[in-house]
Amino acid sequence: MAPEFAETDRLVTVTLDPNTITSVDPDEVHEWRIAIYDLLEDNSLAPARVKAEGPFALHVSIVGNSIVLDVRDPNTFRPITAHYLSLTPFRRLIRDYFRIRDSYYEAIRSAQPYQIETVDMARRGIHNEAAELLRTRLKNKLSIDLNTARRLFTLICAVQPYATRIDERQSALPTVLFVCSMNSVRSPIAAALARHAFPGQLIARSVGVNGGKADAFVHDVMEELGIDMSVHTPHTMDELVANRFDLVVTLSEDAREAVPKREIEAAATEHWPVSDPTLVEAGRDTILSAYRSLRDELSQRVHTRLAPLVSGGSQS
Template sequence: MASGGGKKNRLIDVELDESIGRSTPDVEHERAVAIFDLVEENSFYPIGDETGGPYQLKLSLVESRLIFAIQRETGEEVATHILSLAPFRRVVKDYFLICESYYEAIRSATPSRIEAIDMGRRALHNEGSQTLKERLGGKIEVDFDTARRLFTLVCVLHWRG
């Protein structure tokens, strides 16, 4: 869980459902960095919410569906959105594979090999982020950088290490 302050249409707190459990140090690091980065800088607006934020978000995974439970900082419920994860299966699988290659490479590969793998990793991450942004369309308005950070969380919800 992390907190931050700032403008109205933003997240100030992000929590991953407790059922997700703990994982490897690499995965835990990715989770912590993604949550910290997301809370520090984001643009997040549930479509149709006239009162405005800032917002708290709890992400959970139930039967291959991603649950976005959104509340105001007061705890008042704003909305719950459910997304099927089926459109993400291929890109998440490919992203995991390239991340494994990347983590292996940073231990022993040449800098040019690491850079090549990292470029592929970033391209897949961008593809997943764009898919997430499109799937949230009409439900939650986010900018691309926010979608990138959210996609990282989608990945770590699946990744056991």
């Protein structure tokens, strides 16, 4: 069933993050501007799980292998919802997009009308396939119609080849690591809240002293904020790619003891003594209330502590 949109459910502003999407080639910049113009000309978009009245602004950045789609208020730029969209499922389609686009331009210059039509049909087919995949990947995150998905895919294709990829080991962005016992509840919630509060402005990771399992209550309470935790997989400290962080935050006593024993370089290390909602033995409503309390406490701590870090202030 196609989503229903109000008249205000649309984008009126699209901006590109200058720190992660850069080019000095005027042709490339011109292509970005055309893609943005086409997207703004006709679109339907709304957050799927966050109650917000449009119109909306979209800020696009690239972090690692993900496009960050950061939906904001167009007047105040207040964050509404942000989603990390992995580029991996789109790699083939992006390659095909450029291959067929080049064939189309060549056909316009020298081919017969029937050849141009054949290439154009292939181009539309790629757009439609990519648009359906985009809508599927954004299901329960952002509601968009097929035409909007087509135009958004064009914009993604336009910016991603020329983007400055952010490598955790080389990035100038602030890096934060959250550590708890099993990377199931406290640390993944904190990292997700950090990415949600400062999309494209920092790199936030989470690990556990030991490996755990994904927690359904985490998914439920984070979904209330429009944050998708269904893709979270618990990891241990041994799986870390980066070895240096601007800030390491421990969220459990065993993590507090384990971090100094590991060869992790940190400009600052802090311990946040927060409760463990998995220890609550009660009915579902009481348990959910404990998870919400943890979420809200971590949200306040994340905003207060990381705002100066993101703005270039002290780590201490």
